[in-house]
Amino acid sequence: MQITEIDGDLASCHSGGITRTVNLFIFERGVLKPGDYVLVHVGYAIQKIDPEAAQLAWETEREMQGAIRGDPNA
């Protein structure tokens, strides 16, 4: 879910048209900011999501697969 607003240890988060209040106590204050994506479990944000890390891993994997197959466009 993406954080839209933070008030103390509570955040308003949205995902796919759903808005929910999520507890941020499992993070130190100030670590999370509006715009961040978080993984939510039983009402708490349990980890920050890094979409760039996922994209990077996918691209690296594709390059490696291309290299294995000798694909020059990989």
Added chain:
Amino acid sequence: MSNQRARQLLDQINTLAPSNPFKIMNVCGGHERTINLAGLRSLLPGHIELIPGPGCPVCICPEETIAMAIAIALNEPVVVVTFGDMLHVPINTARGEPRSLEQARAAGANIHPIASPLEARTIALRHPTQQVVFFMAGFETTSAPTAALIAEGIPDNLLLLLAARRTWPAVAQLLNRDQAGFDALIAPGHVSAVMGSDEWRFVAERHQRPVAVAGFDAASLLAAICSVTQQAINGEATLVNSYPAVVTPSGNRHAQHLIDQTFTTVDSRWRGIGTIPASGYALKKKYRLHDAHIHFSKYSAQSHHKDEMPPGCDCAKVILGKEPPDHCPLYGTACTPSNPVGPCMVSDEGACRIWWSSGLHKQRRAKQA
């Protein structure tokens, strides 16, 4: 992108050829659900077998703790709150006694299903003159929020009946046996998000088995399956993170700090498996006034439960990855989600329930016809 990636990974896995049957275990209900919903078993080469392992905290919750929750709910002027699927988990009892929290509720006990530890606090604050007992069964992903609930300021009238378990000691126990029953491990994504992927390094380093952390979409699972299979073919065993958007080597340090501040690690019983060293969390002494195990210890002393599964139920074998759900003679006959015999058919994270909900009962029926 995800579909394209999944297709590429499937193609790649299909070009890999382990010389022997290759068994890959997962220890997470979420993984098992994706495997079934995406139909991964039928898409993979026949020699790659995906096995569900101990991935359901409700299924392995000791009978004696459930019996204690039922006794407290029936005999004390309290409100018992617990995650919804726990209400229906059956235990072995003498004829005529409630076999589940749901039956205790029907007999007049004050029991409420909740979806979050935060609801336990809300109910406790709403009933300040009444004790509220939060019966919590969960792995690290739920233990961290429960630790947060306590650290944030727990109401005086809120007690915890903990059945919190740690995932990796159960895997270590399987690996320490003569026959672990699997060749590689898909490590749980959400547990690793909290505790860090490094927790699973021992699988590769001490037990020479490939291990990959996976997320919950088919592509992430296929990346993990591809990785462990490729490793096995290369004769390697390392830890790979196939869920890098969420999982880091060290996890959420603040969550681990909260867990350390709130719980001590204890040897714990797993229903159908027995005692596993250092596999559970108990409340630290400073929170003993909130510890339902201590406060209501008389109900624990009375318990004669041996933590066995109901008669005829093969849940213990299913949880240990020794048998797939549809090998249980009761699967789809005497045992269905509307009339569950064992805990694996009750919980959303139980392998029997997941297989059944994905339509695997139809195959069984067809086989019988």
